Amino acid sequence: MIAPLIRQASVDDVDLLCRLGAATFRETYRAISDPREVDDYADEHFARDKVLAWFRKPCARTLIACLRGEPVGYAHVRSAKVPACVADRKAVELSRLYLLASAQGTGLGGALLDAAIDEIAALGGATVWLGAYDRNAKALAFYARRGFVRAGTHEFEFGGQIHHDPVLTRPVALDGKTATIIRASQDIPEMPR
Numbered sequence: 001m002i003a004p005l006i007r008q009a010s011v012d013d014v015d016l017l018c019r020l021g022a023a024t025f026r027e028t029y030r031a032i033s034d035p036r037e038v039d040d041y042a043d044e045h046f047a048r049d050k051v052l053a054w055f056r057k058p059c060a061r062t063l064i065a066c067l068r069g070e071p072v073g074y075a076h077v078r079s080a081k082v083p084a085c086v087a088d089r090k091a092v093e094l095s096r097l098y099l100l101a102s103a104q105g106t107g108l109g110g111a112l113l114d115a116a117i118d119e120i121a122a123l124g125g126a127t128v129w130l131g132a133y134d135r136n137a138k139a140l141a142f143y144a145r146r147g148f149v150r151a152g153t154h155e156f157e158f159g160g161q162i163h164h165d166p167v168l169t170r171p172v173a174l175d176g177k178t179a180t181i182i183r184a185s186q187d188i189p190e191m192p193r
């Protein structure tokens with residue numbers, strides 16, 4: 001097997017990220033949400049100006065994952081407004097983690113998550129947070145196996161409505177190491193109080 005490559009994205013990758021962002025978003029959500037609303041969201045949020053703006057923020061990083069030289073996924077992390085349910089007010093958001101369906105189930109998703117968490121550590125974050133769609137069972141199980149717990153919900157606008165999406169958090173370092181895979185329940189456990 002040819003080893004996958006995960007690299008830092010630059011402004012030269014904007015067009016690629018627009019295509020990859022829209023394609024992976026459509027693949028992920030068209031089957032579990034209203035396809036027209038998914039297309040509208042993808043058209044708006046993966047437009048060139050929106051993706052270009054990712055590179056204008058100092059506290060943000062984007063990674064691209066390639067298999068056999070072909071880009072098949074990406075991750076984006078950023079310092080953004082932290083939801084009220086997250087105790088660490090300096091937590092950094094894992095804003096996007098997406099692979100094409102053809103590249104899933106190969107271990108690349110886990111490797112990309114590890115690399116994204118390393119970027120969060122480099123930005124000075126001690127906690128990762130993310131918002132997930134509650135019908136995205138595959139992603140929720142993936143995050144639960146990797147040590148994320150449910151902290152609460154946050155508001156997410158989609159299809160002209162406000163949704164209350166689960167917010168998941170995890171320390172950057174687990175047992176003194178980053179990105180230890182936890183093989184546990186498929187469910188997202190509640191945050192210990």
Ligand SMILES: CC(C)(COP(=O)(O)OP(=O)(O)OC[C@H]1O[C@@H](n2cnc3c(N)ncnc32)[C@H](O)[C@@H]1OP(=O)(O)O)[C@@H](O)C(=O)NCCC(=O)NCCS
Pocket residue numbers: 024028097098099100103104105106107108109110111130131132133136138139142145181
């Ligand atoms: C969520 C997502 C990034 C996870 O990626 P993935 O490719 O499914 O994840 P991995 O392949 O790393 O892990 C899944 C399983 O593949 C298996 N696997 C198969 N081949 C493997 C290999 N060569 N090495 C390691 N694991 C392998 C593992 O058993 C792993 O199971 P585990 O989680 O119990 O360890 C991916 O499913 C995805 O992009 N989904 C659509 C977008 C999405 O929903 N993003 C999240 C939005 S919040």
